Every structure is written in structure tokens, then in C-alpha cells.
Amino acid sequence: MGFQCIIYEKEGNIAIIRLNRPHVLNAMNKQLWLDLQEALEGARVDPAIKVVIITGEGRAFSTGADLKESKTRTLEAYRDYLSELQEASRKIIRFEKPTIAAINGYALGSGYELALACDIRIAAEEAQIGSPEAKVTSSVTGGAMRLVQDLIGPAKARELLFTAEYIDGKEAERIGLVNKAVPLEQLMEEAKKMASKIAKNSAFSLKMIKKGLLMARGEVSLEALMDYEVEACLACVSTKERQESLKEFENRKRNSKDEKK
Numbered sequence: 001m002g003f004q005c006i007i008y009e010k011e012g013n014i015a016i017i018r019l020n021r022p023h024v025l026n027a028m029n030k031q032l033w034l035d036l037q038e039a040l041e042g043a044r045v046d047p048a049i050k051v052v053i054i055t056g057e058g059r060a061f062s063t064g065a066d067l068k069e070s071k072t073r074t075l076e077a078y079r080d081y082l083s084e085l086q087e088a089s090r091k092i093i094r095f096e097k098p099t100i101a102a103i104n105g106y107a108l109g110s111g112y113e114l115a116l117a118c119d120i121r122i123a124a125e126e127a128q129i130g131s132p133e134a135k136v137t138s139s140v141t142g143g144a145m146r147l148v149q150d151l152i153g154p155a156k157a158r159e160l161l162f163t164a165e166y167i168d169g170k171e172a173e174r175i176g177l178v179n180k181a182v183p184l185e186q187l188m189e190e191a192k193k194m195a196s197k198i199a200k201n202s203a204f205s206l207k208m209i210k211k212g213l214l215m216a217r218g219e220v221s222l223e224a225l226m227d228y229e230v231e232a233c234l235a236c237v238s239t240k241e242r243q244e245s246l247k248e249f250e251n252r253k254r255n256s257k258d259e260k261k
Contacts, residue, residue, distance in 0.1 A: 022058030064109020
């Protein structure tokens, strides 16, 4: 995979995607969205990869759409750009492996929306997060109109979107917009620690659970969801990995009892 706008790395079971346009604070252009989709597909088909971390090079996660480019776009070109943005967001939201956004600095507009599309968000305490769209006569994308309400509720979502104010990582943690806020120098260590905890678990279980969680957010009825839960559980317990997991669990339990004697 040869990329123009991202860096793709692998560390054991973890893939790390770094948005790599630091000279413009990782502002999004069409090529970045295309690179991101290609990297996600590479991580999806790689059986060694169990978790994906997305972060930014330099002092920003991403400041959103590259406004210099948007000034000269025709309406047709803008629609094409937005189509790639939405497709990349769909792929992240529906990605079958867990995703973590490590928000290292500014996460604004579509950069913020990219973080929202991930399963887990860990932010630097000094990160600046928000949607400036109302200030620049634009509107939010990437499924954010739903995603942000799911995380912090309709009232707080309206406040942030209507005022277009930014909040720091600490405040984002307080209101539930991010899972955790840590000092910047600890950010990637914390993200990798979280990814490692997840990567210890069954890839098949993670896939089935994530699919069920997406269904539970309103894509299907409660009855259909509960039917899926039965099938997902049966699919998991039918795997060879299930028997190995039970043996490991029994051994851990036995060893724990022996230590207490």
C-alpha cells in the first residue's frame, strides 16, 4: 500500500493509521479519505490485525476539511469530495474490528467527525474538539448528527453544534464525548494499552459483538436484535477457538485457587 496522505504501521495485532498532512494540521482532502479507506481495507483483510488506532501526525488530529481547496471546488466536485468522506465514515462506523481514535490535538469539523465514527476515543487533555461548521456556513457530516447525540444526549449536542464552540479533552471526558483524557505525552501509550487489552480477546467475538451493537442503535427492531443475539452467541460457541478459550479460563481459575492455598 502506497499512501500520499497517511502513514500505515503495524505493531503486533494493532494497526496504526496516522493522518499525515501536518503542514496543514492534517486538514482533509479527497486523497486523504481515499487513503484512509484503502488502509482500513488492508487492516480488515489482515488476519493478524485485531484493533485499529487512528491518530494525527504533528500537533493536530485533524482540523477538518481543507478550506483552501474547498474555495475553488465546483458544486459537482464538492459532492464528489463529500461522497468519499461519507463512504470513509461508513466504513469506520461499520468496520468489523474495534477502532480507537487517539486525539492528539485539534479535532475539528470532519476531523472531529472521524473521531466520533470510531468505537473508542482517547484524547490529550489539551486537545481542542468541536464543530465550527455553523461559523463557516457549512453543516456536519460523517453521521455526526446522530453519533454526537448518542454520546452526550440531544441537548448538549445541540449546544455544541449551535454555538460552534470548542472544548478541551478534559471537558470532553466529563460530558462523555471521549472515553478518557490523558496528558499528551501519555496519549499513544494509553491508546496502545487499550488496544492491547482488546486484542487479547477473540476476534470473532469482537466482530459479532460490534455488529450487534450497531444493530442495537436503531437499525433493526428489538425483536430482530434479540434474534441476532441468539445466532451470534451460537456462532461464537461453535468455533474451535471457544473450546480453547474455555480451557484457558479453567486453567486461570485453577491457578488462582492454587495461589490462594
